[in-house]
Amino acid sequence: MSKMTLKTEGDTHVIVTRRFAAPPEAVYRAHTDPKLIQQWLLGPDGWTMPVCINDAKPGGKFRYEWTNAKGHGFHVTGEYLELEPYNKLVHIERMYLPDPTPDNRVETRFVADGNGTLMTMRMTLPDAQARAAMLATGMERGMEASYVRLEKMI
């Protein structure tokens, strides 16, 4: 299994890398086909994505809605700026909690790496404060899992 890396860069970037045992075309499709996205972009166990709209073309919009068994939910909307099949995706997204978070510009590259793909996702937030809030917000979905873990410990 290939390891994911997650690091911050400068004041406003977050960089995520991950290797996949599939060609760039497949990884790209898994990022743009709603039926495929719904199967993996779910965060911690227990969350599902009942609504997944993804119009993968320049200027196209997407909307993801997540929910869990307790009835908690939130959604993300975004727009595509640039699509370069099967190498590169650039989009803007924001999370509604329920107020929208600052726009996050996400550039995702898929580069052939042997028989697989090296994916590099570069997020750019408007400022350091927004990045800190984004990192803190993303963690919110980990809460549920952490509480479960905590309960098991006690």
Add this chain to the structure above:
Amino acid sequence: MNYLDGAFSALADPTRRAILARLAKGEATVNELAEPFEMTQPAISQHLKVLEDAGLIIRRVEGTKRPRRLARAGIEAMDQWLAMLRKALEKNYDRLDEVLAAMEKPKKGEKR
């Protein structure tokens, strides 16, 4: 376990996590902390009290000011939160591995 409980509930609030993220960059006064959140000083002070009680931040006395900074437990708590974000992402990509494996199968079958 009480300490861990306190730290977890202290971190359950997005404003308190943002305060910790700000303090991760260095010591700050209540005014400096209140500014980016568009909150009143009493509201921020209430959040600071929760963080202090949980042992995540430390208060220093400097004249009339009471600047706060991250305690070691606060740094560890932030690391823990980052680890959770990492875990959620890793979970996504582990699932994506399975999705990709399922996509590959029919293709290989056709070729062979």
